[in-house]
Amino acid sequence: MSRKLFTVGPVNVEPEVLQAMTRPMITHRSKEYKKLHGDIMEKIRKALDTDMEILLVGGSASIFLEGAVRNGVKERSLGLTNGSFGDRFIEIAKLNGKTVDEVRVPWGKAVRPGDIEGKVSEGTEAVHWVSNESSTGVFGDSTALAEEVRRQNPDSLVFVDAVTSAFAMDLEMKRLCPDALVFGTQKALALPPGLAFMAVSDRLFERSASVRNRGFYTDLAKLRKNSAENYALTTPPVSLMYALDFQMDRILSEGMAARYRRHREMGDAVRSWAAKHCGIFPEEGYRSNTIGVINRGDMDFDRFHSALKAKGYEISNGYGDVKQTTFRIGHMGDITLARLKELLSVMDETLEEIQ
Ligand SMILES: Cc1ncc(COP(=O)(O)O)c(C=O)c1O
Numbered sequence: 001m002s003r004k005l006f007t008v009g010p011v012n013v014e015p016e017v018l019q020a021m022t023r024p025m026i027t028h029r030s031k032e033y034k035k036l037h038g039d040i041m042e043k044i045r046k047a048l049d050t051d052m053e054i055l056l057v058g059g060s061a062s063i064f065l066e067g068a069v070r071n072g073v074k075e076r077s078l079g080l081t082n083g084s085f086g087d088r089f090i091e092i093a094k095l096n097g098k099t100v101d102e103v104r105v106p107w108g109k110a111v112r113p114g115d116i117e118g119k120v121s122e123g124t125e126a127v128h129w130v131s132n133e134s135s136t137g138v139f140g141d142s143t144a145l146a147e148e149v150r151r152q153n154p155d156s157l158v159f160v161d162a163v164t165s166a167f168a169m170d171l172e173m174k175r176l177c178p179d180a181l182v183f184g185t186q187k188a189l190a191l192p193p194g195l196a197f198m199a200v201s202d203r204l205f206e207r208s209a210s211v212r213n214r215g216f217y218t219d220l221a222k223l224r225k226n227s228a229e230n231y232a233l234t235t236p237p238v239s240l241m242y243a244l245d246f247q248m249d250r251i252l253s254e255g256m257a258a259r260y261r262r263h264r265e266m267g268d269a270v271r272s273w274a275a276k277h278c279g280i281f282p283e284e285g286y287r288s289n290t291i292g293v294i295n296r297g298d299m300d301f302d303r304f305h306s307a308l309k310a311k312g313y314e315i316s317n318g319y320g321d322v323k324q325t326t327f328r329i330g331h332m333g334d335i336t337l338a339r340l341k342e343l344l345s346v347m348d349e350t351l352e353e354i355q
Contacts, residue, residue, distance in 0.1 A: 003309075006343050008134055008291055008316045008330040009164065010186040010193050013243075017191065017334075020246035021239040028235050036241055038230040043248035044197070047256055048166065050173040052181075052199040055223045058236045061163045061184035062092065064198040065128075067218030068159040068180035069093040071208035073125045078103065078156075080111045080129035080145070083136040084320035089128050089161055097213075107321055110140040110286035113148035120152035125207075126179070127156055132165035135319040137293030137328070138282040139169060143176045157204055163187055167251060168263040168290045168332045179204040185240060188263075188290060190333025191247055194237045200224075250334075263289040266331040266340050270294075273344045277351075281326050290332035293322070300354065301327050307350045313343055 005012040026032045041054050057063060069077060069092060078101045079090035093100045103119055105111050111129060120127060127149045132139045146158045157179035162171060168188035171181070179201040186193035200220065208220040216222070217234065226233045251259065267289035274280040278297030280287060301317070305327070308315065318326035331340050 002312065004313045004339070004343070006313065006315045006329050006331060006335065006340070008187075008319075008328050009332075011188075011190055011330055011333045012335060013190055013192055014334050017243050017247050017250075020243040021192075023239070023242045026238060028232060028238060033238065034230045036238075036245055037232065040241060040245050040248060041227075041230070043245070043252060047248065047251055048171065048173050048199070049256070050199060052173070052201060053205075053224070053227065054197055054199050055220075055227050056195055056197050056232060056236060057217065057223070057234065058194060058232075059196045059217075060186075060193060061161070061182050061196045062088075063218060064180070064182040064196045065089055065092050065159075065161060066096060067198060067220070068128065068182065068204075069096050069098055069126070070214050070218055071211055071220045072157045072159065072179065072204050073098045074211050075099055076101070076123050076125055078116075078119060078124045078127045080116065080127065081105075082109055082111050082138055082140075083107050083130070083133035085130045085134055085161060085163070086111075087320075089130060089159075093128065107136050108138065108282050110138050110283065111145060112141070113144050116145065116148055116152075118152075120149050120156050122153060124153055124156045126159055128159040128161070130161040130163075131171065132162070132169065132288050132290060134164045134291055134328075135293075136282055136322065137280070137288045137291045138286050139165060139288040139290075140286060142178075143172050146176050146178065157201075157207060164288070164290050164332065168259070169288075170256070170260050173199075177201070179207075185244065188332040189244070189247060189251075191243050192240060194240045195244065260289075262337065263332065265337050266335065267292070269337060269340055269344060270329055270331060273347070281322060290330065292329040292331065293318070293326050294329065296325055296327060299351070303354050304347075304350060307354055308347065311346055311350070313346055315343075
């Protein structure tokens with residue numbers, strides 16, 4: 001039986017998108033590659049409404065979370081966290097030898113500008129956080145946070161993990177003005193995993209020139225030199241880039257406003273389903289339109305999920321500290337409201353059957 005994925009990632013990939021990967025191979029130093037690379041970057045910039053330079057490497061998004069701190073921080077950063085992936089960003093900075101000050105807010109809550117008041121000091125070289133916390137389903141106001149960071153220290157860089165928000169929820173790039181914005185292919189781009197991206201500001205490029213130990217794979221100077229010619233530094237997954245180019249055309253023809261609206265409608269549908277059961281975990285006003293984190297109550301989730309899987313539907317377990325008390329529905333990428341409603345009604349039917 002074919003699986004219908006409503007997971008948090010990798011997510012469902014449409015057959016025609018997978019098919020686009022089967023074009024004949026080209027080398028990554030050819031003219032054809034150069035055109036492919038350039039076309040993709042132009043389309044991504046258009047979709048995200050930004051003029052920023054965008055870099056890609058073969059790997060998962062975490063490689064560029066690491067790249068951001070390795071290039072932008074000599075000694076000290078501030079990490080904001082309200083869940084597992086905020087913690088992960090902090091861990092990545094620490095493992096790269098940086099000293100990280102932390103602002104922690106309870107899981108399920110958004111980090112607000114007031115939470116960081118007085119925390120961005122002169123020595124804070126960068127502040128990093130997650131735009132859409134995948135463990136809790138909280139979509140924070142990154143623009144307001146970035147403005148507060150810059151108000152306290154205009155030299156402090158802003159690094160945003162947009163892994164589960166980019167291309168599904170409007171990041172207002174021109175107001176957010178991130179110095180690094182990181183995402184990958186396997187979430188709202190609805191492609192197989194394998195490519196990581198970082199939108200990079202001129203400020204971060206400048207900062208990196210004076211930072212030591214930037215490594216090789218994530219060295220912004222090397223990456224930029226190649227990217228200026230529409231090439232990658234190391235061998236990229238070319239087949240995946242064929243699919244990405246094809247997918248970007250689909251995304252742009254849907255239109256970003258329509259895409260954001262579709263995700264909002266799906267978020268609303270999941271929230272009303274949750275309201276009829278044990279409720280949604282994240283606080284009101286900051287609920288994600290890509291991931292619904294739903295309270296389990298006294299539901300036997302393993303039994304429920306096995307029954308759903310037997311019918312061909314797969315959702316996601318809870319994550320981190322709320323692993324045992326929540327479960328998650330991923331509704332990003334190419335999922336439609338109609339398909340999501342089908343899942344929700346199968347979930348209702350399945351809950352009745354197992355009671
Ligand atoms: C918010 C967030 N950040 C980072 C990651 C890590 O991404 P990757 O596995 O592509 O490195 C994930 C993965 O689920 C995520 O949801």
